[in-house]
Amino acid sequence: MNARFVPVRIHVKDHAAEFQRLGGIFDARWTPTTLVVDPSSSERHRIEGFLPKDDFASQLELGLAKAAFGRGGFDEAERSFEAIVRKYPRTDAAPEAQYWAGVARYKRTQDPQALAETARRFREQYADSTWAKKASVWG
Amino acid sequence: MAELISWFHDFDAGVEAARAAGKPVLLDFSAAPM
Numbered sequence: 001m002n003a004r005f006v007p008v009r010i011h012v013k014d015h016a017a018e019f020q021r022l023g024g025i026f027d028a029r030w031t032p033t034t035l036v037v038d039p040s041s042s043e044r045h046r047i048e049g050f051l052p053k054d055d056f057a058s059q060l061e062l063g064l065a066k067a068a069f070g071r072g073g074f075d076e077a078e079r080s081f082e083a084i085v086r087k088y089p090r091t092d093a094a095p096e097a098q099y100w101a102g103v104a105r106y107k108r109t110q111d112p113q114a115l116a117e118t119a120r121r122f123r124e125q126y127a128d129s130t131w132a133k134k135a136s137v138w139g
Numbered sequence: 140m141a142e143l144i145s146w147f148h149d150f151d152a153g154v155e156a157a158r159a160a161g162k163p164v165l166l167d168f169s170a171a172p173m
Contacts, residue, residue, distance in 0.1 A: 001144045005165035008153035009146040012170045022150055023168065031170040039158040060165070067163040 004064060005036070036063030044070050058084055058093035065097065069104055078104035095126035099135055115139065 001007055010019050012031055022028065026035060026043060036045040045063035047056070065080035081101035085094050102118025105111075116139035122132035147153035150166065157164045 001165070004162060006153050006157040006160060006162050007144050007146050007165045007167065008150050009148060009167045009169055009173075010150065011148075011173055012168070014173055015148055018148075018150065019168065022166070026166070028168045031168050033168040035164075035166040035168075037154075037157075037164040037166050039154060039161070039163070041154060044163065063165075064163065 005060075034059075036060070036067055038067050038070055042070065054088060055091050055093070058088035058091040058097075061088070062093045062097060065100065069100065069107075074104045074108035078108060095122075095129035095131040098122065098126060099131040102135065102138075 010022055012019050026033075026037075028035070030048060032048075032050060034047040035043050037043050044066040045059070047059045047063075051059060061080065061084050065077050065084065068074075068080055069077035078101050081097040081104060084097035085101065088094055098121060099118065102115055102121075105114035105118075115135075119135045119137075119139040122129075122135045126132055146167075147156065150164075153164050153166075
């Protein structure tokens with residue numbers, strides 16, 4: 001964890017004042033709430049509530065990929081989103097990652113075919129997901 | 140074996156460390172026993 005993030009834990013009781021302050025800034029009103037925040041303090045990803053280990057791990061990877069996307073690292077983001085689909089194919093993170101991999105590829109190449117190909121992938125995989133609906137407009 | 144995580148408990152110090160390391164902050168609002 002420390003290799004990829006700087007982990008900050010704010011406890012509802014032990015750090016009550018900080019919980020109040022940051023909970024207001026980031027609109028965190030429930031625990032556990034876990035955010036991936038870039039060094040400019042922009043929120044890149046949010047996980048609310050408990051998740052089993054693999055689901056949580058896949059969400060953390062999604063946060064890292066979104067952080068790369070947010071700083072314009074579209075090549076790194078695309079590779080990271082694709083890795084999530086391969087590594088955690090049965091998690092909720094996978095269809096979301098498949099969607100954002102297509103967006104990152106489009107941002108990197110400016111080729112609309114990247115979006116059309118992503119829409120085609122959704123017809124084969126994760127066709128019932130919300131992300132398939134979002135991608136359906138692409139082709 | 141569970142991974143040992145070295146947590147900051149001061150957000151501003153965490154952000155400074157993140158800036159220096161070029162990493163994102165994982166900000167965890169928790170009620171779990173410390």
